[in-house]
Amino acid sequence: xxxxxxxxxxxxxxxxxxxxxxxxxxxxxxxxxxxxxxxxxxxxxxxxxxxxxxxxxxxxxxxxxxxxxxxxxxxxxxxxxxxxxxxxxxxxxxxxxxxxxxxxxxxxxxxxxxxxxxxxxxxxxxxxxxxxxxxxxxxxxxxxxxxxxxxxxxxxxxxxxxxxxxxxxxxxxxxxxxxxxxxxxxxxxxxxxxxxxxxxxxxxxxxxxxxxxxxxxxxxxxxxxxxxxxxxxxxxxxxxxxxxxxxxxxxxxxxxxxxxxxxxxxxxxxxxxxxxxxxxxxxxxxxxxxxxxxxxxxxxxxxxxxxxxxxxxxxxxxxxxxxxxxxxxxxxxxxxxxxxxxxxxxxxxxxxxxxxxxxxxxxxxxxxxxxxxxxxxxxxxxxxxxxxxxxxxxxxxxxxxxxxxxxxxxxxxxxxxxxxxxxxxxxxxxxxxxxxx
Amino acid sequence: xxxxxxxxxxxxxxxxxxxxxxxxxxxxxxxxxxxxxxxxxxxxxxxxxxxxxxxxxxxxxxxxxxxxxxxxxxxxxxxxxxxxxxxxxxxxxxxxxxxxxxxxxxxxxxxxxxxxxxxxxxxxxxxxxxxxxxxxxxxxxxxxxxxxxxxxxxxxxxxxxxxxxxxxxxxxxxxxxxxxxxxxxxxxxxxxxxxxxxxxxxxxxxxxxxxxxxxxxxxxxxxxxxxxxxxxxxxxxxxxxxxxxxxxxxxxxxxxxxxxxxxxxxxxxxxxxxxxxxxxxxxxxxxxxxxxxxxxxxxxxxxxxxxxxxxxxxxxxxxxxxxxxxxxxxxxxxxxxxxx
Numbered sequence: 001x002x003x004x005x006x007x008x009x010x011x012x013x014x015x016x017x018x019x020x021x022x023x024x025x026x027x028x029x030x031x032x033x034x035x036x037x038x039x040x041x042x043x044x045x046x047x048x049x050x051x052x053x054x055x056x057x058x059x060x061x062x063x064x065x066x067x068x069x070x071x072x073x074x075x076x077x078x079x080x081x082x083x084x085x086x087x088x089x090x091x092x093x094x095x096x097x098x099x100x101x102x103x104x105x106x107x108x109x110x111x112x113x114x115x116x117x118x119x120x121x122x123x124x125x126x127x128x129x130x131x132x133x134x135x136x137x138x139x140x141x142x143x144x145x146x147x148x149x150x151x152x153x154x155x156x157x158x159x160x161x162x163x164x165x166x167x168x169x170x171x172x173x174x175x176x177x178x179x180x181x182x183x184x185x186x187x188x189x190x191x192x193x194x195x196x197x198x199x200x201x202x203x204x205x206x207x208x209x210x211x212x213x214x215x216x217x218x219x220x221x222x223x224x225x226x227x228x229x230x231x232x233x234x235x236x237x238x239x240x241x242x243x244x245x246x247x248x249x250x251x252x253x254x255x256x257x258x259x260x261x262x263x264x265x266x267x268x269x270x271x272x273x274x275x276x277x278x279x280x281x282x283x284x285x286x287x288x289x290x291x292x293x294x295x296x297x298x299x300x301x302x303x304x305x306x307x308x309x310x311x312x313x314x315x316x317x318x319x320x321x322x323x324x325x326x327x328x329x330x331x332x333x334x335x336x337x338x339x340x341x342x343x344x345x346x347x348x349x350x351x352x353x354x355x356x357x358x359x360x361x362x363x364x365x366x367x368x369x370x371x372x373x374x375x376x377x378x379x380x381x382x383x384x385x386x387x388x389x390x391x392x393x394x395x396x397x398x399x400x401x402x403x404x405x406x407x408x409x410x411x412x413x414x415x416x417x418x419x420x421x422x423x424x425x426x427x428x429x430x431x432x433x434x435x436x437x
Numbered sequence: 438x439x440x441x442x443x444x445x446x447x448x449x450x451x452x453x454x455x456x457x458x459x460x461x462x463x464x465x466x467x468x469x470x471x472x473x474x475x476x477x478x479x480x481x482x483x484x485x486x487x488x489x490x491x492x493x494x495x496x497x498x499x500x501x502x503x504x505x506x507x508x509x510x511x512x513x514x515x516x517x518x519x520x521x522x523x524x525x526x527x528x529x530x531x532x533x534x535x536x537x538x539x540x541x542x543x544x545x546x547x548x549x550x551x552x553x554x555x556x557x558x559x560x561x562x563x564x565x566x567x568x569x570x571x572x573x574x575x576x577x578x579x580x581x582x583x584x585x586x587x588x589x590x591x592x593x594x595x596x597x598x599x600x601x602x603x604x605x606x607x608x609x610x611x612x613x614x615x616x617x618x619x620x621x622x623x624x625x626x627x628x629x630x631x632x633x634x635x636x637x638x639x640x641x642x643x644x645x646x647x648x649x650x651x652x653x654x655x656x657x658x659x660x661x662x663x664x665x666x667x668x669x670x671x672x673x674x675x676x677x678x679x680x681x682x683x684x685x686x687x688x689x690x691x692x693x694x695x696x697x698x699x700x701x702x703x704x705x706x707x708x709x710x711x712x713x714x715x716x717x718x719x720x721x722x723x724x725x726x727x728x729x730x731x732x733x734x735x736x737x738x739x740x741x742x743x744x745x746x747x748x749x750x751x752x753x754x755x756x757x758x759x760x761x762x763x764x765x766x767x768x769x770x771x772x773x774x775x776x777x
Contacts, residue, residue, distance in 0.1 A: 059539060060539060060540065060543070062539075063535060063536050063538070063539035063540065064536060066492065066535060067531065067532040067535040067536055068532075070499060070528060070531060070532070071528055071532070073499060073502055073503065073506075074502070074517060074524060074525075074528055076506065076513075076517075077502075077506065077513050077514055077516065077517025077518060078517045078518055078521050078524060078525070079518070081514035081515065081517070081518035082514070084506065084510055084513055084514035084517075085510055085511050085514045087510075088506050088507065088509075088510020088511070088513060088514070088733060089507075089510060089733040089734055089737045090737070091506070092503065092504075092506035092507030092508070092510055092513070092733065092737070093507050093737060093740060093741065093744075095503045095506055095507065096500065096503040096504050096506065096507040096508075096741060096744065097744060098503065099496060099499045099500040099502075099503040099504075100500055100503075100744055100745070100748040100749070100752065101748060103496045103499055103500070104493065104496050104500070104748075104752045104756075107492040107493045107495070107496050108492075108493035108496075108752075108755060108756055108759055109755075109759070110492065111488065111489035111490055111491075111492055111493055111759065112489060112759045112762065112763065114488065114489065115485070115488055115489040115763055116489070116762060116763060119762060119763055119765065120762050124762075159734070160734075162510075164733070164734040164736070164737070165733075165734065165736055165737045165740070166734075166736055168736075168740055396514075396518035396521075398518055398519065398581065398582050398584065399518065399521060403521050403522060406522065406525070407521070407522075407525050410525060410529060414529060414532060414533075418532070418536060421536075421540060422536075422540070425540060425543050425544070428543075429543065
């Protein structure tokens with residue numbers, strides 16, 4: 001129990017909490033904008049009611065997402081002062097761009113959208129929600145590129161005891177960043193799609209405005225299926241890119257200890273970190289791991305044992321998170337494709353069990369997103385900036401234990417209250433349905 | 438390189454100035470709401486008057502923080518780690534305030550949210566006043582930095598500046614309410630805004646009188662920055678007098694405009710006075726955190742300058758557009774102006 005441990009715990013908890021709300025924001029704003037576009041184009045009141053209904057749920061979520069994000073910007077300086085000094089020249093740029101380009105856009109135009117229904121033209125009002133969607137997605141772009149630099153530093157030089165940006169085009173050309181951006185954003189779209197489908201399913205089951213919620217269910221199913229497939233495509237690129245760069249995260253994600261050629265893929269695997277091996281490897285698919293990692297069935301992949309032990313992160317947590325996330329990803333593809341099929345045939349109401357499954361499935365994409373971040377962030381340990389700065393050397397040296405205990409207790413209480421209230425209100429208004437509209 | 442560092446002192450200050458001038462009235466509204474409004478409709482009116490704007494205004498703080506990180510990473514690291522508890526409390530205030538605006542309308546019991554709006558607006562106003570009061574003067578920064586915590590900020594100067602901020606934002610908020618609302622509460626707010634001007638006058642005068650006695654070993658009266666400081670304080674004083682004139686004449690838009698100008702000049706003056714330091718040391722100038730010893734490299738500063746020159750005018754442009762698009766008045770007795 002020291003400043004480092006508590007600061008890590010605090011950042012993990014506050015980032016994870018923030019990321020309970022961000023994906024829903026990203027993933028619901030697009031369907032809401034589409035719903036409003038349909039209303040604008042067809043004049044069909046049903047789309048207006050859906051827009052306002054899902055819009056209200058979006059707003060509850062957005063508010064919590066915003067405030068919990070400010071804590072992260074503050075925390076870099078507060079708890080990770082040495083990190084901030086070391087990377088600020090590079091890392092500060094995408095953060096400043098995120099604020100200047102994205103936060104202003106989404107916050108300003110969301111204000112206009114909430115209050116401008118009767119005050120501005122329908123066209124301008126529609127443009128407003130699309131600008132919010134653009135702002136949110138731009139925000140994801142910049143923060144993910146900041147994170148990408150931590151994972152794979154590019155475009156920099158080492159000078160004056162820190163990293164200094166020397167090539168912004170190179171910084172933006174970081175393949176890790178682009179793949180991560182698309183993978184993460186499409187995952188968030190899956191969260192949003194399942195949310196809209198789940199809420200729609202609830203009302204269809206309760207026979208409350210089923211003919212309207214059928215429309216939102218269908219829209220979300222297409223959105224979700226396309227997104228789930230793209231998550232997989234970009235996820236595959238992401239993993240291959242990680243293997244290609246010989247970033248040991250690849251070996252942790254798949255718990256590979258020994259360097260080997262023509263590696264098989266065990267469907268069942270239990271790592272044994274202490275003994276640097278796997279306790280159990282079963283249902284091995286021949287050549288698959290080499291194919292996944294190198295496109296070549298006889299490709300060679302290095303094992304974790306070729307990296308010094310003090311440079312390795314926790315294997316079990318990273319590996320288990322990765323496998324679970326991938327499994328969930330396949331589940332999402334299956335469920336969304338089924339949803340598309342049933343929606344297309346206008347037959348969702350005939351399958352109440354299916355609707356119940358879609359309702360219960362809503363939390364699963366949230367879980368998958370958390371697992372993905374565990375893979376990325378735990379998998380990068382012990383590095384804060386891969387290969388350059390260790391987490392253990394990044395925290396603020398001036399802090400006293402009492403200060404961090406104060407803040408972590410504060411966050412704990414405030415976030416617990418926010419989480420309970422926020423989700424309670426989202427549930428309450430989701431259940432209410434279209435009666436207010 | 439030096440030119441860019443100086444440019445960034447100006448741009449950095451500008452972001453903070455924009456934040457205080459804009460979120461200033463949101464914070465003021467939050468502080469006075471429970472005292473000015475007599476019923477739920479009146480409270481709703483105050484909240485809805487800032488409803489479309491407060492989040493966009495708050496982003497100026499996030500941008501100021503982000504810009505500090507990018508342009509002066511060492512200053513960012515020092516400021517946020519040395520002022521850990523005060524800034525955590527500012528953050529807590531912003532969290533409480535922010536969620537209260539959105540979630541208040543959705544529960545039966547609004548009392549809790551009203552308390553959060555008050556506390557969540559008062560805390561950032563007061564604490565940022567204490568923080569900047571000290572940053573504009575000096576802090577006991579030694580080889581290991583500043584370790585005085587929150588109590589170390591609440592010296593005479595810090596405490597006074599905290600009250601200065603609160604009184605200025607209260608006045609700013611009351612003028613905004615008087616401008617944006619109609620009916621009984623509008624009249625009440627108008628009356629209080631004149632009174633708040635007198636309170637602000639008291640604190641402004643006290644602040645100016647105590648300026649020469651502020652612990653600021655780095656300040657020398659010669660040079661461009663001190664000259665600018667004097668000029669800006671003079672312009673601030675002139676704007677301040679104009680506020681009262683316009684209020685008395687019942688010209689609310691001009692009064693609010695003068696209040697905006699007043700805050701802009703006040704903050705411009707205060708930042709000019711601390712140039713080139715971001716965190717000046719009262720112990721020794723070798724421990725000053727300045728734009729010259731805490732900045733990013735030339736390349737980053739160039740990129741950040743391009744970003745600022747492109748986006749700051751654009752953002753101001755579309756924020757002004759939104760203010761104008763939603764310039765209707767809100768009447769607590771006319772529900773159609775309240776809802777959306």
